[in-house]
Amino acid sequence: MTSRRTFLLSGLAAMAGSAALANAPTVSLRPVSRRNSIFAPGAEGLKALLAQADLPGEVVCAVADVNSGRLLESHGAGQALPPASVAKVITALYALETLGGSHRFETRILATGGVSNGVVLGDLILAGGGDPMLDTDDLAQLAAALKAAGVRSVRGDFLVWDAALPTIRTIDPGQPDHLGYSPAVSGIALNFNRVHFEWKRAASGGWATTMDARTEKHRPEVSMARMRIATRSTPVYTYAEQSGTDNWTVASKALGKGGSRWLPVRNPGAYAGDVFRTLAGAHGIQLGAARQIRTLPAAQLLAQHQSPPMAEMLKAMLKYSNNLMAEMIGMSATAARSGRPSSLKESATEMSHWATARYDMPGIRLVDHSGLGEESRMTPLGLLSALIAADRSGQLKPLLKPFDLRDAKGRPIKDHPIKVAAKTGTLNFVSGLGGFMTASDGTELAFAIFSADEATRASIPRAERERPRGAKGWNRRAKALQQQLIERWGAVYGS
Incomplete structure (x- = not known):
C-alpha cells in the first residue's frame, strides 16, 4: 500500500485486532510418527483428530492436491456452513474477472x-x-x-x-x-x-x-x-x-x-x-x-x-478482512456485469450464480460479499474447486496473506516446515479457513475448513453479539483444530 494510506490501514489492523487474538491457536502439533492415530493415513486418522477436538457444533473439511486436483481426504465436504470472511475469496475472484486487476x-x-x-x-x-x-x-x-x-x-x-x-x-x-x-x-x-x-x-x-x-x-x-x-x-x-x-x-x-x-x-x-x-x-x-x-x-x-488499482485493494481487503471494501467492490462488479443491483442480497446472489457457473461450486449461497451475514453458506468442496482453478490461472495466491502456524504460547513458528497462504473467517461460534499449503517436501495442497455451532450462535441476544459469553474460547479451539488439520495433512500427504 502507498505510504499516505498507512494511517487508515493501521486502523483496519486495529479493527481486526480482537479477531486476530481469537485466531491464535493454543496448541501446536509438530509432525510425529504416523503410528499416532491422528496422523494415520485415511479416514480413521481424520476421524480421530476430529473426535479429539471435541468442538461443539459441526466441522467440515477437505484437502486436495493442487497439481492433479485429486481430493485426498474430506469430512462432510458437501455440507454447507457459514463461511464468514472466507467468502471474501470469492468476492476477490469475482472482481478480478469482472473489473480487472488494474481497475480504479x-x-x-x-x-x-x-x-x-x-x-x-x-x-x-x-x-x-x-x-x-x-x-x-x-x-x-x-x-x-x-x-x-x-x-x-x-x-x-x-x-x-x-x-x-x-x-x-x-x-x-x-x-x-x-x-x-x-x-x-x-x-x-x-x-x-x-x-x-x-x-x-x-x-x-x-x-x-x-x-x-x-x-x-x-x-x-x-x-x-x-x-x-x-x-x-x-x-x-x-x-x-x-x-x-x-x-x-x-x-x-x-x-x-x-x-x-x-x-x-x-x-x-x-x-x-x-x-x-x-x-x-x-x-x-x-x-x-x-x-x-x-x-x-x-x-x-x-x-x-x-x-489504487483493484489488485492492490483486493490484497488489502483480504489482509485486513475489511467488510465495507468487500461489499462496495462486490456490488460494483455486479453493476458492471448486469446493472446496478437493488440490494446487497441481490448482488450476492448474482455473485453466487457466477461462482456456480465459473467454478462449479455446489452449495454456495451468499447473502453479501463480506461473509458477515450468518445466512451465507459454502461447502468445502465448492471452495476447493474455486481455489484450484484460481491457482492455475495465477490470480489468487499472490493476494492471500501468509498464515502463521503457532506454538503452544501462540507465537509464530518462523521455521515451521509447512507454509500456508489462506483467508480466515471469524464470527461468533463460526470459524473458517481456506487457502493453500506447501508441505515440507514441496507438495502443494488446497484446503477448506468450516466450523459452526449454529444453535449456540442463534441463542445470542442482539445486544450481546459484540462479546458473547463462550465465543472467544470456542473460536480459539476451532483455530487450534485448523492448525492440527494442516499439520496432519502436511505429515500424511507431504513427507
Whole structure:
C-alpha cells in the first residue's frame, strides 16, 4: 500500500485486532510418527483428530492436491456452513474477472452551468464512484485541486451523488448498532464509513467529546454525527437517525477517564459532504450544507481522485478482512456485469450464480460479499474447486496473506516446515479457513475448513453479539483444530 494510506490501514489492523487474538491457536502439533492415530493415513486418522477436538457444533473439511486436483481426504465436504470472511475469496475472484486487476474507482468534483471568473454558475457536485478507500486526505486533495483550478465561489447548491450503488444502512442488521465493522454502504464512502468518537475528562468534572473524520494529516469535526452522554450504566451506546443525522448516546458510567472509538456511519453521503464542505472552506470556498441527489446531471469535470488499482485493494481487503471494501467492490462488479443491483442480497446472489457457473461450486449461497451475514453458506468442496482453478490461472495466491502456524504460547513458528497462504473467517461460534499449503517436501495442497455451532450462535441476544459469553474460547479451539488439520495433512500427504 502507498505510504499516505498507512494511517487508515493501521486502523483496519486495529479493527481486526480482537479477531486476530481469537485466531491464535493454543496448541501446536509438530509432525510425529504416523503410528499416532491422528496422523494415520485415511479416514480413521481424520476421524480421530476430529473426535479429539471435541468442538461443539459441526466441522467440515477437505484437502486436495493442487497439481492433479485429486481430493485426498474430506469430512462432510458437501455440507454447507457459514463461511464468514472466507467468502471474501470469492468476492476477490469475482472482481478480478469482472473489473480487472488494474481497475480504479473515481471520485469527482463536477460543476453545472460552467465556471466564469472563478465562480461556479450552477451547482457543485461531489460524485462518488464506489471507491471504498477514499479518506479525508483524498477529499483534502480534491479541495486543494478545486482552488488550484481557480474556483472561488459557488452560485448554486452543493450536492452529493452517492447513487452509483444502492444505499444500505448496515451490512448486517443483526449486529449491534455501534459496531464499526457493519457500517452503511453506498456509492461513496469516507474513512471506511467510520466516524471517530473521542472523550476526555473536562476540568468541570464531566467529559469533553468530539466526533471527527480524522486521518494522520487532518482532523475535521463533523456535524452529521452527534454524541450525547447519558447518565446510565447500560446499554453503553444507543443510536437513532433524525433528519439525516446520526444521533448517538453513550453511558456515562462506561467512559472512565477517557478514550476513543470508531463508530459506524449510517449516512455516507451526508458524512462525505460534511467533511468536504469543511475542507473547501479552509481554502476560502464557502459551500452550503450538502444536499444529496439520486440522479447525476450533465456537468463539467473540475477535479478527480482515483483509487489504487483493484489488485492492490483486493490484497488489502483480504489482509485486513475489511467488510465495507468487500461489499462496495462486490456490488460494483455486479453493476458492471448486469446493472446496478437493488440490494446487497441481490448482488450476492448474482455473485453466487457466477461462482456456480465459473467454478462449479455446489452449495454456495451468499447473502453479501463480506461473509458477515450468518445466512451465507459454502461447502468445502465448492471452495476447493474455486481455489484450484484460481491457482492455475495465477490470480489468487499472490493476494492471500501468509498464515502463521503457532506454538503452544501462540507465537509464530518462523521455521515451521509447512507454509500456508489462506483467508480466515471469524464470527461468533463460526470459524473458517481456506487457502493453500506447501508441505515440507514441496507438495502443494488446497484446503477448506468450516466450523459452526449454529444453535449456540442463534441463542445470542442482539445486544450481546459484540462479546458473547463462550465465543472467544470456542473460536480459539476451532483455530487450534485448523492448525492440527494442516499439520496432519502436511505429515500424511507431504513427507
